[in-house]
Amino acid sequence: MSQPDGGTFDVVILGAGSGGYAAALRAAQLDLSVALIDKAELGGTCLHRGCIPTKALLHAAEVADQTRESEQFGVKADLVGIDMAGVNAYKDGVVARLYKGLQGLLKQPKITVVQGAGKLVAKDAVEVDGKRYVGRNVVLASGSYSRSLPGLEVDGKRVITSDHALKLDHVPSSAIVLGGGVIGCEFASVWRSFGADVTILEALPRLVAAEDEEISKAVERAFRKRKINFKVGKPFEKVELTDNGVRATIQGGETVEAEILLVAVGRGPTTKDLGYEEQGVTLDRGFVITNERLHTGVGNIYAVGDIVPGLQLAHRGFQQGIFVAEEIAGLNPAVIDEAGIPRVTYSDPEVASVGLTEAKAKEQYGADKVSTYNYNLGGNGKSQILKTAGFIKLVRVEDGPVVGVHMVGARVGELIGEAQLIYNWEAYPAEVAQLVHAHPTQNEALGEAHLALAGKPLHAHA
Ligand code: NAI
Secondary structure, eight states: OOOOEEEEEEEEEEOOSHHHHHHHHHHHHTTOOEEEEESSOTTHHHHHHSHHHHHHHHHHHHHHHHHHTGGGGTOOOOOOOOOHHHHHHHHHHHHHHHHHHHHHHHOSTTEEEEESOEEEEETTEEEETTEEEEEEEEEEOOOEEEOOOTTOOOOSSSEEOHHHHTTOSSOOSEEEEEOOSHHHHHHHHHHHHTTOEEEEEESSSSSSTTSOHHHHHHHHHHHHHTTOEEEESSOEEEEEEOSSSEEEEETTSOEEEESEEEEOSOEEEOOTTSSTGGGTOOEETTEEOOOTTOBOSSTTEEEOGGGSSSOOOHHHHHHHHHHHHHHHTTOOOOOOOGGGSOEEEOSSSEEEEEEOOHHHHHHHHOGGGEEEEEEEGGGOHHHHHHTOOOEEEEEEETTSOEEEEEEEETTGGGGHHHHHHHHHTTOOHHHHHTSOOOTTOSHHHHHHHHHHHTTOOSSSOO
16 A cells, blocks of 8 residues: 655655755755655754754853953943843844744755654655655754763753753752763853852763863863862762752762752764664664765665764764765765864863864874974963963874864864864965964964974964
8 A cells, every 4th residue: 555645855854953954955956856854943953952052051151251250351340140031032032043044044946844753664765644755865864862871860850951951041059060071061161150059070080081181181270260160080870859959979979969960971862763773774872873975874875963973063964964965966075084073162261173182193193203282372462362271282293284283262162263174184384384364363373383383483482
């Protein structure tokens, strides 16, 4: 018996987050017909529950800090308080405008948006509400969710994930942040700026443990100064509800109490009960395994975004989505270098990096072939004006290009654009050194670091 027909398309995409909608837009540009399926809002985690709303909170946090600390610039102001309703209205306004824009972008003849929960029911078909959407190609882009730990029950009130944290209607008086990775450090930073007592619990020996070790040290130093508490090197054991909050225990028995606990121990792939395995797609701990061209090895099924092992970042999803659309169109796009994907943590201070850490570079090229240079932002005029501390660390291979750029300090996220060009174009220090960097900018610090590495430092010692 034939099933009700949703139609046949060049590309059927399951999931309209960063990876899925980017694939849809690029495929449509390439004149392919697209069905873009999602059970929730177009834009996915990044737009509605991730990058955009959290960065709005972080900006409000920066405004709070600047008001509180305005006196050091000779400006008199009192921080009267944080009106969470106002903060949320600002945040939601940003999301709403971008959402409207995205809906407009996707409204085009080549793209059919299908609202509903999809399931892969054949190697070339996704079913939504009993209707079958057949694709000459299928792109799995179902994204990720906030993961918890065994025995740790998220109740959405006192034990929460970032989804709930984005909707809080008040500033908690105190918070435990479980996990000192990207989400943990960003929320710890926001809540501290809003006046909460914050304690981060991290199992690994350092905060932002995926970053270069010296960067972690600088973040820890800055957090200590901001009176953000953190306990590293001991895994969390359990959490209990108390009369008016939570009590967390870490290995060894030490306890911490607070009003709420944020679970930020990573994000898991959304791949359960979606029919992937039934159709022969290989899953590893829930992640979809693909080759470097993002093909699953089954039919014409591809996967993009957070369900593919690697960095769970929106811009990686965008790039993978574009890649797959071009692959389907036969354009033979260049394989994406994961190390070349820029990474930014928007806490105060910010962390931004691209390429290899010093440790990874030494592993890859041999310890004697790798050298590093740290340029202290203390010598950078604009950073002095902003009163921020931090540094830029370059990692290079002997007689070779720069293979890692690592930065910490206020606003360094905005410097990642040049840093990623340097890494991805395999620039030599001498090549960057001959480019003129505007004065006074923080960007100049990148130029100075390369001048130094090229053996001709201007505002630094060699
Ligand atoms: P994450 O992997 O960055 O950090 C999770 C941390 O939790 C790790 O440091 C881990 O050691 C720790 N952990 C795990 N089990 C633990 C235990 N039992 N006790 C104590 N600590 C434990 O994941 P996170 O921060 O949840 O973020 C999820 C994803 O979202 C990441 O891939 C991240 O890149 C992405 N994201 C990116 C942002 C950005 O680019 N600015 C912002 C927020 C999230």
